Amino acid sequence: MALWRIRATVDDRPGYLAVLTASLALRAVNILAVQVHTTEAGAVDDFLVDAPESMTEADLIAAVERGRGRDSWVSRAEARGLADQPTRALALANRLVRDPEALGDVLRTMLGASSVTWRPAPTTATAGRAADTMRLPDPAGGCYDVVRREPSFTPAEFARAQALVELATAVSRRSGDHATLLLADGAELVLRPAGADDLGALRAMLDRCSAPEGTVGAFGRSVPATMVRLRRLVHQPRGLLLVAVESGGTGDGDRIVGVGQLVVEGAVGEVALLVEDVWRRRGVGTALLRRLAAHAGRSGQVALVAHVAADDLGILRTLARLRRPGSVDRDGELMSVTVPLVDRPIDVAAPTPATTT
Known part of the structure; x- marks a missing residue:
């Protein structure tokens, strides 16, 4: 017996595949595997078969044509083709x-x-x-x-x-998106995308953090509301959730000390930052923000927007370190800062702060 691969097109109608397989069976051809590819011209059937040594390529094509197959292609196969x-x-x-x-x-x-x-x-x-x-x-x-x-x-x-x-x-x-961050005081952190396994460590970090000072965007809300948002973002294909992790830990033992999120809103990405108390004012937020901005630029966003408290000078300075001055809109105690990512006028409306349910 010899291994062959056969591909042929048949009309996508009930019983036509059975006619083709019966025609092969009448010639002692054993079908080992079959795949069906749907096309506009009909069903393309791809067979791996074991045929008698005496059968030739022409014999197999003739058997396919008698079974109402057309556009046949036949080639000798190797044993590795037996793999599922x-x-x-x-x-x-x-x-x-x-x-x-x-x-x-x-x-x-x-x-x-x-x-x-x-x-x-x-x-x-x-x-x-x-x-x-x-x-x-x-x-x-x-x-x-x-x-x-x-x-x-x-x-x-x-x-x-x-x-x-x-x-x-x-x-x-x-x-x-994995990077080692060496801080000015000699401490090291690993910046990487968050995964579903990080939700517990994120919740622990939120519980350790003091109030909204040092936050940008959604992280100023309650812990339960923030966790809902983070859980959604972990599974969002276009957004990005970055975490800053104390160097040396891997897996479930990671201790997260900072988090930055990018939510894609059309041509504009909304960013939010939160850094644990003892790690603030050490460059962690700036590093997270720069990586989020780089990712947004690669993904085609033309600008970032951040919604911050009007009296939070530290966060405003962090945004300014991107050295891309943009518009600032104030609504009471909330400021919306738009940071352009392209060197041309931005004709898009900045998204309003997202809500959670």
Whole structure:
């Protein structure tokens, strides 16, 4: 017996797949695995089969055509093709989590591509698919051109490739957002994105903090209301929640001493900061704010807005350290400070302070 891979298109109608599999079975072809890709032209069925040694490529194509299949493609397969496809995809995703720079090799392996070429494409380049090529963005810049002459790429394969690109982008972003902060007094903190496992440590930090002095935005509210907001932001794909952690701890044992949040509101990002009492006026808030501003700029926001108490001179000085003067609107005891991120006039309305329920 010999392993073959067969791909063919059949009409997406009840019973047509059964006719095709019966035609293969009549020729002693054993189907080991099958995937169905939905396309506009019909259902593309991808088989891994075990066929008698005497069967040729032409014999298999003839069997497919007798089973009402069309646009057939047949190729010898290797034993590694026996691996369960979801398991194989998870293994490749695990490799990306460990090494997002391996995206090109992962795409080649998953798609069986003849070539994967990186090109310094402009930032306006978008993902796209043709019969034998794909263009996928590289999270580090540029794009990948993926080529496979046969069989033609299907929408499902394009979606899988995009999912891997998105995973590599997320891993790269999280890795890039990790940094060690050395303070002027010699203390070290780690700045990193927060995760769901950090909610307990965030609640503990909020409980340790004194009143609203040293806060920007939503952190001036009650602890329960703030926790609702933080819990939502941890799972928000476009926003960012950064924490400052005492160096040396990992996992559940981390002690969080500062937190900065970015909530995306269209073209404007709303920022909020809170630093634990003993860590204030040591540069922690400034470091968090600068990283939030850099992330907002990379994500396409044109400005940041912060809602602060009018008498909080320390926070106003922190915002001023970005050295991007913008507009200041006062409403009673509350000031809304807009910080531009682009060197052009900003024609957007600053968001009002968010509410929690």
